[in-house]
Every structure is written in structure tokens, then in C-alpha cells.
Amino acid sequence: MTTDSKFLRTFEGEVFASPPIWFMRQAGRYLPEYRELRARAGSFLDLCFNPELASEVTLQPVRRFDLDAAILFADILLIPHALGQKLSFVENEGPRLEPPVSMKDLDGFRERDVVESLSAVFETVSKTRAGLAPDKALIGFAGAPWTVATYMLAGGPMKDPGVLRQRLYEEPEFIDGLMDILTEKTIAYLLAQIDAGADAVQLFDTWAGGLPWPVLDRVSVRPLDRISKAIKSARPNVPVILFPKGVGEKALDYVLLQGCDGFGIDYAMDPGWARANLAERVVVQGGLDPLLTIPGGKDMEEAASTYLRLFHDVPYIFNLGHGFTPKTPPEHVLGLVNFIRRNG
Numbered sequence: 001m002t003t004d005s006k007f008l009r010t011f012e013g014e015v016f017a018s019p020p021i022w023f024m025r026q027a028g029r030y031l032p033e034y035r036e037l038r039a040r041a042g043s044f045l046d047l048c049f050n051p052e053l054a055s056e057v058t059l060q061p062v063r064r065f066d067l068d069a070a071i072l073f074a075d076i077l078l079i080p081h082a083l084g085q086k087l088s089f090v091e092n093e094g095p096r097l098e099p100p101v102s103m104k105d106l107d108g109f110r111e112r113d114v115v116e117s118l119s120a121v122f123e124t125v126s127k128t129r130a131g132l133a134p135d136k137a138l139i140g141f142a143g144a145p146w147t148v149a150t151y152m153l154a155g156g157p158m159k160d161p162g163v164l165r166q167r168l169y170e171e172p173e174f175i176d177g178l179m180d181i182l183t184e185k186t187i188a189y190l191l192a193q194i195d196a197g198a199d200a201v202q203l204f205d206t207w208a209g210g211l212p213w214p215v216l217d218r219v220s221v222r223p224l225d226r227i228s229k230a231i232k233s234a235r236p237n238v239p240v241i242l243f244p245k246g247v248g249e250k251a252l253d254y255v256l257l258q259g260c261d262g263f264g265i266d267y268a269m270d271p272g273w274a275r276a277n278l279a280e281r282v283v284v285q286g287g288l289d290p291l292l293t294i295p296g297g298k299d300m301e302e303a304a305s306t307y308l309r310l311f312h313d314v315p316y317i318f319n320l321g322h323g324f325t326p327k328t329p330p331e332h333v334l335g336l337v338n339f340i341r342r343n344g
Contacts, residue, residue: 020068025323055127076143082117122196129197140198144205145182209246228259267321286319296332
């Protein structure tokens with residue numbers, strides 16, 4: 001693959017003095033231009049399903065900060081929505097899903113065509129790819145099956161993760177069935193994003209942390225193995241990045257997966273351990289605590305320097321260890337980008 005994109009060339013093994021940069025949640029509530037579009041759209045879901053506006057949101061941070069990659073503006077809960085689970089977003093509270101999912105719902109979920117239902121998302125991908133310069137990559141994404149399932153079962157953000165683990169123990173056939181459906185639908189969803197113009201894809205498993213190993217293997221590692229293998233089999237030149245947050249040394253089980261090209265490290269992971277154990281196997285991405293971008297300044301720059309120093313001799317993508325919060329000042333993001341470009 002020949003490309004002008006630093007981001008994509010990193011996956012070919014190229015090492016840059018100044019690594020490619022993009023950020024999780026780089027588009028969103030911390031940007032005034034986003035808030036203006038969000039008000040015009042009406043609701044968050046209306047914004048996600050409006051290709052013109054969603055494409056503009058995707059492009060906003062790339063224009064403002066000259067980042068090396070854009071990530072599709074969408075939401076990990078669009079798949080449950082496409083499966084027929086009612087979804088809404090409550091201001092200052094987050095997503096709400098209803099009704100609760102049970103065994104009787106699974107057959108209906110299997111019959112749903114998420115690619116047809118989410119055609120607006122793929123139009124957003126096409127519009128965005130057309131609006132990006134050739135040296136800018138476009139990243140598609142999806143929530144990992146376990147993380148998506150937690151929202152579907154809890155009806156929103158989890159308050160007690162142990163409740164869902166208990167349900168796995170009590171109703172294994174139901175949880176396995178739901179995970180199987182979400183795995184297959186996610187494969188179809190990501191392949192459609194790639195066919196619409198996504199250059200790479202990332203899977204977010206935000207709720208992977210804190211699970212006992214047999215459960216982690218069952219609900220996170222194995223589903224991500226299936227998804228990444230299917231993508232690489234169908235589209236072998238498209239990088240697949242995995243971001244299972246909070247898994248610690250179990251990261252090794254993910255980077256050894258056949259379909260894993262990149263691994264996002266979270267802010268709790270020791271970057272020295274990641275350099276020694278992960279960076280010779282896959283492209284490491286991320287690590288910086290996003291809360292450091294709120295005060296910005298010296299502490300943020302010193303922390304960023306740690307990642308630049310440790311990963312200077314291997315393919316590496318600079319990113320955060322999770323996403324920006326709404327309190328992040330945009331000028332601090334620009335300061336971070338300029339620091340990386342000067343000191344990489």
C-alpha cells in the first residue's frame with residue numbers, strides 16, 4: 001500500500017521523528033463549532049444520522065488542529081438502535097435504551113439488517129473521505145460487543161458492572177447469544193464503513209477492565225478475535241486497532257490476535273511496560289491522561305514527553321489514554337499538538 005498518510009504508513013512499519021497524531025473524542029462538546037452544529041441538528045441522534053452535519057463534525061478538529069487522522073462522528077449505540085432497541089440521549093445524563101433485553105428479543109435482533117438501517121452513517125463516511133486531503137486518514141469505529149451489550153442490558157451507562165457479570169453466570173446461553181449477534185452485526189457494520197471509504201477501523205471495549213480472566217476471554221478477547229479476523233480476511237490492507245480499556249497485562253492476549261494491527265493503551269497502563277511488551281508486536285497508540293489537557297502546560301508536556309521518548313524508535317501513534325472531556329480548552333489541544341510536532 002502506497003500512501004501519503006503518516007497514520008497509515010505507521011502500520012507499514014515506518015517510524016517518524018514526529019509521530020502521527022489523532023485524539024479520541026477529538027470532535028465534540030469541547031469545541032465551540034461542534035456545539036453550534038449540535039444546536040442546529042435538533043438531537044444527538046439527528047446529528048448522527050445527518051450525513052452533511054456528521055461529516056462536518058468529523059472534519060472540524062482536523063481543520064482546527066491539522067491532525068493526521070479523522071475519526072467518524074457516530075456513536076457506539078447505533079447498532080442497538082439499528083437492532084430495534086429504542087435509544088435516546090438525555091442532556092447532561094447520556095444514553096437511555098429501552099426496553100430491557102431478554103431472550104425473546106434475540107431472534108428479532110438476528111433478522112435485522114444493520115447495514116441497511118445505518119446507511120446514513122456510510123454516507124457520512126463517503127462525504128468525509130471526499131472532504132479529507134490524501135495525507136489524512138479516516139478511521140471508522142464500532143463499540144466492541146461486550147461494551148455495547150452492557151448498555152443494552154443496563155438501559156444506559158452501567159452503575160454496577162457486577163450485575164451484568166452475574167447475569168452471564170446465571171444466563172450464559174442468553175449472554176452468549178447476544179454476544180454472537182453483536183459480533184456478526186459489528187463485522188457487517190465495519191466492513192460497510194470500509195467500503196464507504198474508511199482507511200482503518202478501531203474497536204472500543206470501554207468496559208473490558210475489571211473482568212475475571214475467563215469472563216474477559218469469553219466476552220471480549222474471543223469476540224474481538226472473530227471481528228478482527230473477519231475484517232482482515234475480507235479487507236487485508238485495512239488496519240484494525242483494538243482499545244480494550246483497563247485490561248492491564250492482559251493486553252498481551254489482544255496484541256497476539258491474528259487480526260490486531262494496533263493497540264490503544266489507556267492512561268492507567270505503564271508506558272514502559274507497553275514499550276517492552278507490546279511495541280515489538282503491534283503499533284502502539286495513545287496513553288496520555290486526557291485530564292492533563294484541562295490544565296495543560298508543563299505537566300501535560302512532561303507526560304507527553306514520556307511517550308515520545310519511550311516510543312521514539314518504533315512505529316507509534318500519539319493519542320490519549322481515553323477521550324477528551326467537555327472541559328478541555330481547545331487552545332490546550334493546539335498546544336499539545338504543537339509540542340508533539342516540535343519535540344517528536
